[in-house]
Amino acid sequence: MNKKETLILESTTLWDFPTQNYGNKPHGNNKYNGVTPAFVIWNLLQRYTKEGDLVIDPMCGSGTTYDVAVELKRKVECFDLNIVRKEVKKADARKLPLKNNIADFVFIDSPYSDNIKYSDDKNCIGKISCENNKFYDELEKVAIEIKRILKKNKYMAWLIGDQWIKRKFTPTGFLLFNRLIKHFEPVDIISVTRHNQTSNTGLWHYRARKFNFYLRGFKYLFIMKNTKS
Numbered sequence: 001m002n003k004k005e006t007l008i009l010e011s012t013t014l015w016d017f018p019t020q021n022y023g024n025k026p027h028g029n030n031k032y033n034g035v036t037p038a039f040v041i042w043n044l045l046q047r048y049t050k051e052g053d054l055v056i057d058p059m060c061g062s063g064t065t066y067d068v069a070v071e072l073k074r075k076v077e078c079f080d081l082n083i084v085r086k087e088v089k090k091a092d093a094r095k096l097p098l099k100n101n102i103a104d105f106v107f108i109d110s111p112y113s114d115n116i117k118y119s120d121d122k123n124c125i126g127k128i129s130c131e132n133n134k135f136y137d138e139l140e141k142v143a144i145e146i147k148r149i150l151k152k153n154k155y156m157a158w159l160i161g162d163q164w165i166k167r168k169f170t171p172t173g174f175l176l177f178n179r180l181i182k183h184f185e186p187v188d189i190i191s192v193t194r195h196n197q198t199s200n201t202g203l204w205h206y207r208a209r210k211f212n213f214y215l216r217g218f219k220y221l222f223i224m225k226n227t228k229s
């Protein structure tokens, strides 16, 4: 662990982590496009799981959830369409090869739109723009699948950001939230500060001021409970 990077259980709804990783070992791969800050998953697993619990990540990418869960002695199953390491199994998040009601916790950091190319797989939801209703239809199918595998009264957390592109704002987070509350009970909404994104340059800050728009400063982390039948 680097001195600066003390692991703290967050106590407010504003989470701001200076780096993607903590400690000296990698958690996921910070070169993977859209990699999740490992601290987010660490905080969630500390709060909502205990040793031996089964954690699932249906869109695990470079395996951040896998690494954090193993370190915390949780059981873990990870899936993605884009396979970059052997611990992550190939599956579509809308049809997971898992039985009903087996997960103690689900974490998911889904595509936010079609801004990142994850793979050539035609089923990648990251090929659909968040300006299109189909994007939310497909994410809702993922939510229904999460509900199927999650035990009753257990928790899931979903990380997502809004979009501002070509002078158009899309409240992706709110639009997804509207779908999620059809299936889950909201527990809380965390604002996770965005760092190291490609637009975090002097030129982009100048443009944001000059042309009267805002750079994305945070992502939503929706924490939800599986109370509904």
Ligand SMILES: C[S@@+](CC[C@H](N)C(=O)[O-])C[C@H]1O[C@@H](n2cnc3c(N)ncnc32)[C@H](O)[C@@H]1O
Residues within 6 Å of the ligand: 028, 029, 032, 033, 034, 035, 036, 037, 058, 059, 060, 061, 062, 063, 064, 065, 079, 080, 081, 082, 091, 092, 093, 094, 109, 110, 111, 118, 119, 123, 124, 125, 126
């Ligand atoms: C934001 S990234 C996840 C990053 C990951 N948490 C990490 O730390 O590396 C979103 C992931 O969703 C995956 N994905 C998109 N559509 C999918 C689908 N239908 N089923 C499974 N994975 C999908 C992409 O391949 C990508 O890896």
